[in-house]
Amino acid sequence: MSTSNRVYLYDTTLRDGAQTQGVDFSAADKVRIARALDALGLDYIEGGWPGANPTDDSFFANPPRLERAKLAAFGMTRRAGRSAANDPGLNALKAHDAVQVVTMVGKSWDFQVTVALGIELEENLRMIGDSVAHAGKLVGEVMLDAEHFFDGYKANPGYALAALKAALSNGARWMVLCDTNGGSLPHEVERIVAEVIAAGIPGERLGVHCHNDTDSAVANSLAAVKAGVRQVQGTINGLGERCGNANLISIIPNLMLKMGFETGITEEGLKSLVSVSRTLDEVLDRKPNRSQPYVGASAFAHKGGLHVSAVAKDPACYEHVDPARVGNVRQIVVSDQAGRSNIVARMADLGIDIETVKRDALVRVVESMQVDFDPREVADLVDLIKRLEHEGYAYDTAAASFEPAGAPRPGPGARLLHPGALPRHR
Ligand SMILES: [Zn+2]
Structure with missing residues (x-):
């Protein structure tokens, strides 16, 4: 079992999010988003993949000054049959002084190694080890994104663990277990993480990176933390290719308000959750999702008359948390579905006391008599x-x-x- 109560948060909106259909961040967009994430209190912000495209190069050449978060660059393990020192991809990572962390993707599923890369299983493990060791000479902190980890573990647990150990023994700070195809479910994630920790990789060195193809990315991330991982990767509003990535906007309050974990975010910082979510919508020129948990305009809106009258007595009757804690507000919806309580509550919101209104009406009537x-x-x-x-x-x-x-x-x-x-x- 993991002993620390501190969970580290790693945002990949600027890379995974940028791979979403219809999303095309400029370097200036990336800077704006990075600043908002830094102000929120995230631990790591992945800026992109230096050397992969001009936008990312431009972002890393003129990076935002971050107060709290470490700026991470994404990269790939060295190519087969080449030394790490001579790998152009790896060397592109060191071209930018602002990079404090290198996150390196490597294969951990034997099927992907033989089929997608077409190389020997042993060579892939050497690629991971060499690349982590080399990157460790360039920056202060290196992590391995173990691609397809959960699928790989299901197929060949011994090989998936060997990939993690190749990174661990070469100085990686974190081994991040990726559900790259997004097909895993929470009970599988919880079991596999527990087995990885039992096999000797400490939870304090493990992260999780989930995609949302079964609509379980948030639940999978929480299950992984429950089982012991101490770093969670995700994106704002769950932005990401296909069905998206794990949504940090939901994961953060779940960890802090429901599970009692500490993050780098203060109670005060948590109140900017709505504004961070809206910042991304603005950059993308998208209409905010009204029904988005915690931050949507409807997340704390009450329409049914019975609900409203109960909420007026105590909001806990129909609210799972106080909306103010995440920077949201309670809304009372007045409609044909509304009972008397909605109207009274809505008037109270507007500063109108119904009893005063009734008394004033009576006063006017009596005056005429x-x-x-x-x-x-x-x-x-x-x-x-x-x-x-x-x-x-x-x-x-x-x-x-x-x-x-x-x-x-x-x-x-x-x-x-x-x-x-x-x-x-x-
Ligand atoms: Zn991803």
Whole structure:
């Protein structure tokens, strides 16, 4: 079991997110997003892949000044049959001074090594070890993204573990278990992480990187943390190719508010969650998802009358957390579905007290009647009738005075003071 309660957060919006269909970040967009993530309090921001495209080179050439987060560059293990020192991809990583961390993707599924790379299994392990060791000479911190780890482990656990150990023994700070195809489920992730830790890789050295192809990326990430990993990778709003990546905007409050873990984010920083989510929507010119958990406009909106009346008594009746903790607000929706409570609550939101409104209405009515008492002393309808009766009006046989105009049955909105309905003066 892992002993530390601190979970490190690693954002890949600028790389995995940039691979989303229809997304094309400029270097300036990347800088803006990186700043927002840094202000939120993330530990690592992956800027992209130096040498892979001009945008990423331009971003790393003029990187944002980060207060808290470490800037990571993504890269690939050396090619087969080449030394790490002579690998152009690896050397592109050191061309930029701002890079503090190198995250290197390597294969951990034997099938991918033989089929996709077409090389010997042993050579792949040497590629991982050499590349991690070489990158360690260039930057202070190196991590291995173990591609297809969960699929690889299911097929050949011994080989998947050997890939992790090749990185660990060559000084990698983190071994990140990737669900690259996004096909795993939480119970599998939890079991496999527990087995990896039992096989001798400490949870404090393990991360998790999930894609969302079964709509389980957030749940898988949480299951991995529960089993002992201490770094989670994901993107803002779950941006990413195909069905997206693990959504940090949900993972962060789940870890902090539900599971009791510490992150680099303070209680105060957590309140900027809505604004960070919206920043990405703005950059992408996308309409925010109203139903997005924690940060959507509807996440704490109440429409059903029964719900609203309960929420007015105590928000915990229909809210799983206080919306203010993530920078969101409660909304009371007024509609034909709404009960009296919605309207009262909505008026309260606008600073209108319904009791004051009712009393003021009564005061105006009584003022038109020329009575001997001060209308401002009237507390409610019952009080008014008592006072009017005291002045000589009689209502015991005047039920019509309490009927709404034109209505067949008695109801609220009484015609008490309708001129034609005024009772006889005794
Ligand atoms: Zn990914």
